[in-house]
Structure formats: C-alpha cells, structure tokens
Amino acid sequence: MEIRTLERSDEATFRAMEALLLAEKEAGNHLIETSLVKDFERHCQKLKRQETEMADPNWSTVTTYFAFLDGEMVGKVSCRWELDKGDLATVGGHIGYVTSPKFRRRGVMKEMLDFAFDRYRERGITRIFITALEENVPSRRTIESVGGVLQDIIEVEDGNQLARYWVEIGEE
Known part of the structure; x- marks a missing residue:
C-alpha cells in the first residue's frame, strides 16, 4: 500500500472513493462526513495550503494522507498537528479518518494509523488523542x-456520545 498526500493525477481514484462514500451517506449512514468536492484542483491546493496555514485561528494545520492499493484509493487519514486549537482537545482529536467501503475490514486503517503515528513521532508528538462516536464500533x-x-x-x-481515546506511541 502506498500512503502519500493527494496529487492532481489522483482525481479519478479520488472520485471513485468519493462516490462510494456519498452513496453510503445517502443510504443513511450518518457516520459518513464526506461531502462532494466540486473543484478537484482547488481541493488539492487547499489541502497543500492547510499543511502550513489556516484561515481560522481556531483550526489546526493538518496534513491529509491518502492510501492507494492496486490503483485504487482505499482511505484517508488527516493529521491535525495542533491539539490546542478550537475544540480538538475536547472532541476533535489529532486524527480523522475514513476507509473506502470497498476496503473495510482489511486492516487498511490500522496500517494508515501506523503511518500517521510515524509522522507524529517525527514532530515529537508521542501522545495521540482520537475520538469516535460511541456507536461507531468498527472505528x-x-x-x-x-x-x-x-x-x-x-x-x-x-446529543451523541463520544468515546475519547489516547494512544501512547513513544519516541522514534
């Protein structure tokens, strides 16, 4: 599996995963937070910019990584670097993630989280805060x-119940 940031050449595979997630959301899965990306090139630029600057002082800088397997996008993980921004220390956490419905229950996200933890270690962050809705048992x-x-x-x-976790990842 290849894990990296998004490139303009990824649009077709991005759209395929986006379509699966949006269909799942439309079918009533309220755990899916994906929305339609109208301008892919602009989306790529925004993701790159968010790595170093945010327009809102309450938002953390973030790097979003995507996983690819056999030419398909299988998931994404967003690493928020500043837990002290907005409500991240209470409800948002360091990490947000989603796995393509087509690739769930295959260990994709575990591998992506291991990759993300390495990125946090590189920045000297060794305690990671992750949240999930209490009812989201797979997450x-x-x-x-x-x-x-x-x-x-x-x-x-x-009114939802939020499970809040800490992961001690240690130093490199």
Whole structure:
C-alpha cells in the first residue's frame, strides 16, 4: 500500500472513493462526513495550503494522507498537528479518518494509523488523542487495535456520545 498526500493525477481514484462514500451517506449512514468536492484542483491546493496555514485561528494545520492499493484509493487519514486549537482537545482529536467501503475490514486503517503515528513521532508528538462516536464500533475497534486506551465517553452538543481515546506511541 502506498500512503502519500493527494496529487492532481489522483482525481479519478479520488472520485471513485468519493462516490462510494456519498452513496453510503445517502443510504443513511450518518457516520459518513464526506461531502462532494466540486473543484478537484482547488481541493488539492487547499489541502497543500492547510499543511502550513489556516484561515481560522481556531483550526489546526493538518496534513491529509491518502492510501492507494492496486490503483485504487482505499482511505484517508488527516493529521491535525495542533491539539490546542478550537475544540480538538475536547472532541476533535489529532486524527480523522475514513476507509473506502470497498476496503473495510482489511486492516487498511490500522496500517494508515501506523503511518500517521510515524509522522507524529517525527514532530515529537508521542501522545495521540482520537475520538469516535460511541456507536461507531468498527472505528472504536480500530483505535483499540493500535493501542488506544479509552479515557471516557462524553455527551456532545448534538446529543451523541463520544468515546475519547489516547494512544501512547513513544519516541522514534
């Protein structure tokens, strides 16, 4: 599996995964937060810019990595570098991720999280905060499979229950 940032040449495979996620969302899966990207080139530029600067002082800089397998996009993981921005230390966490419906239950996200943890270690960040809705059992199992220890479950503004985990990744 190749894991890297998005390139303009990835549009076809990006659109294929986007279509699968949007169809799942339309079918009623409220755990999917994907929305349609109208201008792919602009999206690529935005992702690159967000690595070093954010327009809103409450938002963390973020690097989003995508995984590819046999020419298909299989998932993405967003690494937020500044936990002290906005509500990240309470509900957002360091990491956001999604696996293509076509590639779930194959260990894709575990591998992507291991990759992400290496990026955090490179920055000297050795304690990672990850959250998932309490009802999102597959996501919670993934977090636990990479060493996530449940801190607590809290109720958030929309009435949902949020499971909050810490993962100690140690130094390089």
